[in-house]
Amino acid sequence: MGIKSFLASRKNQQKTTIEVPLKVSDYMSTKLITFKSEDHIDKVIDSLIKYRISGGPVVNDKHELIGIISEGDCIKQISESRYHNLPMTNNTVESCMVKNVDTIDGNMNIFDAAQQFLESKHRRFPIVENGKLVGQISQKDILKAALAMKGDTWK
DSSP states (O other), X not given: OOOOOSHHHHHXXXXXXXXXXXXXXXXXXXXOOOBOTTSBHHHHHHHHXXXXXXXXXXXXXXXXXXXXXXXXXXXXXXXXXXXXXXXXXXXXXXXXXXXXXXXXXXXXXXXXXXXXXXXXXOSEEEEEETTEEEEEEEHHHHHHHHHHHTTTTOO
16 A cells, blocks of 8 residues: 555646636726717716716717716816805816726736825726727726626636
């Protein structure tokens, strides 16, 4: 009776790898609520409330990303309007939106995207391909991706 080594039998076993989507494009939203620069802030506020979103991309007629507007931008506008005792009648998205927008590549790994969220403090990142807005990834999308993987394949 000799000692049986189980090491050799483990080496010969084939590992079955489950292919898990790890790219931003696998989890991004593509049906987006977008805004135009000429839209009035009241329309934005209505949309944010109606669709239960915290902000959205601003696009031109060619569907190119030109900015992003958030609840915070709208609240700032309301606060400044009240402070200066001016009605918000002439406030458009153009005057409130952030114009220098950080984007994420749709081919980026979901974990690298999570790191981008941590470093930037953004709640969402638009995804642009060939100059056109194609989607958006949010912090919630990252959480959904993590749940879908259930922590089994953290690579």
